Amino acid sequence: MFCEKEPYILVFGVSIYDIIGFTNRNFKPHDSNxxxxxxxxxxxxxxxxxxxxxxxxxxxxxxxxxDDEKGRSLLEHANKMHLDMKDSLIVKGESTPTxxxxxxxxxxxxxxxxxxxxxxxxxxxxxxxxxxxxEQAEYVVLDADNPPLLEYxxxxxxxxxxxxxxxxxxxxxxxxxxxxPYLHTIKPNRLEAEVLCGFPIxxxxxxxxxxxxxxxxxxxxxxxxxxxxxVYYNDRESEGILKADKVSIVNVTGAGDSCVAGxxxxxxxxxxxxxxxxxxxxxSVITIAHADTxxxxxSYDLVNQSMDSITWVEETIF
Numbered sequence: 557m558f559c560e561k562e563p564y565i566l567v568f569g570v571s572i573y574d575i576i577g578f579t580n581r582n583f584k585p586h587d588s589n590x591x592x593x594x595x596x597x598x599x600x601x602x603x604x605x606x607x608x609x610x611x612x613x614x615x616x617x618x619x620x621x622x623d624d625e626k627g628r629s630l631l632e633h634a635n636k637m638h639l640d641m642k643d644s645l646i647v648k649g650e651s652t653p654t655x656x657x658x659x660x661x662x663x664x665x666x667x668x669x670x671x672x673x674x675x676x677x678x679x680x681x682x683x684x685x686x687x688x689x690x691e692q693a694e695y696v697v698l699d700a701d702n703p704p705l706l707e708y709x710x711x712x713x714x715x716x717x718x719x720x721x722x723x724x725x726x727x728x729x730x731x732x733x734x735x736x737p738y739l740h741t742i743k744p745n746r747l748e749a750e751v752l753c754g755f756p757i758x759x760x761x762x763x764x765x766x767x768x769x770x771x772x773x774x775x776x777x778x779x780x781x782x783x784x785x786x787v788y789y790n791d792r793e794s795e796g797i798l799k800a801d802k803v804s805i806v807n808v809t810g811a812g813d814s815c816v817a818g819x820x821x822x823x824x825x826x827x828x829x830x831x832x833x834x835x836x837x838x839x840s841v842i843t844i845a846h847a848d849t850x851x852x853x854x855s856y857d858l859v860n861q862s863m864d865s866i867t868w869v870e871e872t873i874f
Contacts, residue, residue, distance in 0.1 A: 564614040564640075565820050566693035566717075568709070569601020570675055570701055571619040571644075573626040575656040583660035596849065597630055598655065600699045600724055600813055603850055607817030607839060609639040610854040613824050616693070618686060620645040620653070620678050627652035643686060650674040680708050691716045695740070695823055697816060700728035710738040718776075720823075722816050723748040737774040741823075743816055745781040763788050764873065767795065777829060779819065779836070781812065786869065787837060791829040794872075798833050800841050801867040810849035814839040818859075838862040 605617035621627030718740035723729035767790035786799025818839040822832025
């Protein structure tokens, strides 16, 4: 349960109500197709926040929802997860951010609709009204969905808290290069790192060069996801690559979100960089072994067991 008097991590971003339809066979446009429909809650930052809460981190999540059934169910779910969303913006007369998709029998997208209009109500004035929450947070987790608002937050609260950024995609990372100095921690994948650094990352020397680039910009902790090769880390005192061997993969969606949550857990609990990354990778391993974006049994105990059972492969660079 969220505790007002204890140190907390603040996550700021979009919550999405996902409606996904799966056709049984031979998708036919302009017709009713037999299949199944699944409803779930998504959004990069929302997923990060829920994963944090599930492993026992005191977590506050600020988002925006409409005053509709979708928004109410999302808030009720957060409450069940002991995730504090009470400072989120609820907009009367608007729809909660929604993504609706139809997938064919091969799992490929046939059509999709995204309703994100309500996010326009998150303004600089709203951020100002939550200034105390940002300033008192130990860490603030952000993504790159809204570059102008991201820049406003980073500059307004710089040195008043510590920022963790998930760039989300290479395309969204491109406008953020000038904001790197404001970050405490960055967790790009290889493509996002290439965009932010301005050079290709093809080998170990390139990876090390990218790590140095971010540190020279003022970042304190660098984590670069290298897919099956593992995760590169550098915090000035230690540098290396860590991976989990022989991982079972069902659905990779959500792996990055749970990884960021693991980093947040490590920071909030005073773990060193290597053990923080082990926590993050273990949470990712648990996530990709299940069909859901967030493993329904995600918990600190499950992660702890996973860390002990994983075969770790390490390359220490210095």
